[in-house]
Amino acid sequence: MPLLEVERVSKAFGGVRAVSDVSVSLEEGELLGIMGPNGSGKTTLFNCIAGALSPDEGRIRLDGHDITGLSPHRICALGIARTFQLVRPFGGLAALDNVLVGRLFGRRRHDGGAHVEAERLLALVGLEGRAAVPAAQLTLIDRKRLDLARALATGPRLLLLDEFLAGLNPAETETAMALIRRLLAGGTTILMIEHIVWALADLSRRLVVLSAGEKIAEGPPAAVAADPAVVDVYLGTPRAGRGRA
Amino acid sequence: MSGRGGRSETRWAAAILAGFAVLALVPLAAPRDDVLNFLLVILLSITLAESWNIVAGYAGQVNLGHAAFFGIGALVARTLWIDGTPIAAATAAGALLATLSALVIGVAAFRLRGAYFAIGTLALGEISRTTVGNVLAEISTLPTATISTYRLTHRYYVALGLAAVSVAVVAALARSRLGLGMEAVREDEEAAEASGVGALRLKLTALALSAALAGLAGGLFAYYHISYYPSHPFSPHWTFDAVLMTFIGGVGTLHGPVLGAVLYVVLKEYLAVRWVDFHLLIFGALFVAIVLVLPGGLVQAAARLRGAWRR
Numbered sequence: 001m002p003l004l005e006v007e008r009v010s011k012a013f014g015g016v017r018a019v020s021d022v023s024v025s026l027e028e029g030e031l032l033g034i035m036g037p038n039g040s041g042k043t044t045l046f047n048c049i050a051g052a053l054s055p056d057e058g059r060i061r062l063d064g065h066d067i068t069g070l071s072p073h074r075i076c077a078l079g080i081a082r083t084f085q086l087v088r089p090f091g092g093l094a095a096l097d098n099v100l101v102g103r104l105f106g107r108r109r110h111d112g113g114a115h116v117e118a119e120r121l122l123a124l125v126g127l128e129g130r131a132a133v134p135a136a137q138l139t140l141i142d143r144k145r146l147d148l149a150r151a152l153a154t155g156p157r158l159l160l161l162d163e164f165l166a167g168l169n170p171a172e173t174e175t176a177m178a179l180i181r182r183l184l185a186g187g188t189t190i191l192m193i194e195h196i197v198w199a200l201a202d203l204s205r206r207l208v209v210l211s212a213g214e215k216i217a218e219g220p221p222a223a224v225a226a227d228p229a230v231v232d233v234y235l236g237t238p239r240a241g242r243g244r245a
Numbered sequence: 246m247s248g249r250g251g252r253s254e255t256r257w258a259a260a261i262l263a264g265f266a267v268l269a270l271v272p273l274a275a276p277r278d279d280v281l282n283f284l285l286v287i288l289l290s291i292t293l294a295e296s297w298n299i300v301a302g303y304a305g306q307v308n309l310g311h312a313a314f315f316g317i318g319a320l321v322a323r324t325l326w327i328d329g330t331p332i333a334a335a336t337a338a339g340a341l342l343a344t345l346s347a348l349v350i351g352v353a354a355f356r357l358r359g360a361y362f363a364i365g366t367l368a369l370g371e372i373s374r375t376t377v378g379n380v381l382a383e384i385s386t387l388p389t390a391t392i393s394t395y396r397l398t399h400r401y402y403v404a405l406g407l408a409a410v411s412v413a414v415v416a417a418l419a420r421s422r423l424g425l426g427m428e429a430v431r432e433d434e435e436a437a438e439a440s441g442v443g444a445l446r447l448k449l450t451a452l453a454l455s456a457a458l459a460g461l462a463g464g465l466f467a468y469y470h471i472s473y474y475p476s477h478p479f480s481p482h483w484t485f486d487a488v489l490m491t492f493i494g495g496v497g498t499l500h501g502p503v504l505g506a507v508l509y510v511v512l513k514e515y516l517a518v519r520w521v522d523f524h525l526l527i528f529g530a531l532f533v534a535i536v537l538v539l540p541g542g543l544v545q546a547a548a549r550l551r552g553a554w555r556r
């Protein structure tokens with residue numbers, strides 16, 4: 001049974017069909033990449049999975065259990081954690097406290113050692129020594145790392161990364177990709193939105209491409225890259241509403 | 246439990262409670278009514294400010310209907326007490342009703358966010374004040390038998406105990422998992438939810454805790470004042486006093502509201518003597534200045550000074 005099943009999900013805002021009849025499924029331990037031009041519905045799909053939005057149609061199942069429309073904190077406790085495309089750390093709280101929130105609230109069972117574990121996660125993402133710094137004072141990159149540490153602190157089975165690599169320089173991208181590989185090796189399943197095609201191709205065996213809310217391609221990176229529909233979306237004549245050519 | 250401040254919060258709590266212990270000696274050392282009345286107003290203000298601080302400073306929900314909980318506490322305590330219930334039981338009943346109404350109001354009002362929540366609660370507070378003013382238009386005066394046995398010292402010690410309880414409650418909250426969750430909601434509700442925090446539950450808990458303390462303070466008001474209009478404790482100025490004191494001192498900190506309450510009451514007394522009607526204007530201007538220049542109040546100003554000193 002797949003860990004995550006998104007079945008024919010649709011979500012509209014007023015007249016805009018942001019996500020339209022999209023199905024995606026993810027096996028335990030897999031990394032699935034999602035790509036697509038700006039405004040193609042990637043973040044909206046994430047919001048539906050994480051419970052920040054409730055889909056208009058379709059079902060979402062985690063481990064076979066229907067989680068459609070549950071509130072975000074319940075979905076988090078069931079094992080789905082996320083980072084935000086525009087980072088959203090708790091600015092007034094120390095870095096360590098940010099991670100402690102995830103650790104103390106994001107799991108169904110409580111065990112001791114929250115502090116130690118939070119420190120370990122800060123070190124894992126490269127924020128050792130910054131535990132006492134208010135999140136608002138961290139650099140953008142560090143705030144991204146903090147977002148990830150907080151998500152990991154909830155002990156997720158499935159991690160949703162929304163353009164985690166955007167804005168990183170080449171060295172930082174390498175470090176981040178190494179970290180993602182470590183998480184995968186540790187058994188975390190990852191669903192990852194990314195514009196950086198080579199990174200996605202490198203990390204995943206399977207890609208999904210969205211365009212104007214619809215799934216237009218799915219498969220191994222090489223096959224997807226050669227798919228005429230994808231080529232058309234990325235290289236073809238730019239149509240209204242498509243930012244990235 | 247929270248990594249930040251935990252220890253400094255404990256130190257402040259110890260310092261403030263030590264100050265309260267000294268205040269416990271005042272009735273023995275200087276048993277003057279004017280001194281005790283003045284200190285009582287400060288202690289009542291500390292309780293009101295700390296109670297507002299829980300929901301606004303920690304959970305980030307700017308409740309402008311706070312006076313309603315103070316009023317409910319006063320109304321229930323006064324009514325039951327005059328009917329013969331011991332004041333402690335009457336006050337407990339008032340605080341309980343304030344807490345229950347907080348839960349009912351919260352379920353509705355927390356559908357609103359930010360400024361809408363503030364306006365909604367302001368409206369609810371005003372509705373409660375006008376309702377009480379219309380239904381109970383008569384002034385409430387203690388029976389002569391009660392007045393003849395009136396002891397200011399008793400009221401003073403109740404005020405002292407209540408202020409100590411408020412400080413202890415906020416200190417415990419600031420160190421707890423619950424308090425950390427409230428702060429997460431304050432910082433970013435959506436991100437808090439995504440991290441597993443049940444925001445609505447925590448906001449309701451904060452409002453209930455805040456209302457319980459305000460309800461107890463209302464009981465003290467009913468016990469303290471010989472005669473007043475029942476709608477008076479529902480007046481929005483109780484809310485705005487708490488808002489001002491908390492902001493002057495430092496919203497979302499343990500000691501800020503205590504410092505703010507002391508400064509506010511002392512300054513108000515001084516200004517009211519000198520400037521009579523202008524003190525409201527002065528406080529209004531002070532409030533705007535603080536929000537614009539020093540949103541963290543005195544506590545932030547002190548931290549900045551320390552930082553500048555070190556540099």
Ligand SMILES: Nc1ncnc2c1ncn2[C@@H]1O[C@H](COP(=O)(O)OP(=O)(O)OP(=O)(O)O)[C@@H](O)[C@H]1O
Nearest residue numbers: 013016018036037038039040041042043044045085
């Ligand atoms: N909360 C919202 N209210 C109204 N419209 C929205 C909302 N969120 C997204 N949209 C619209 O839905 C469409 C899909 O947006 P979405 O953010 O999901 O795209 P995306 O693929 O993540 O884009 P990007 O690559 O720029 O992040 C866009 O047209 C967007 O304007």
Ligand SMILES: [Mg+2]
Nearest residue numbers: 042043044085
């Ligand atoms: Mg997006």
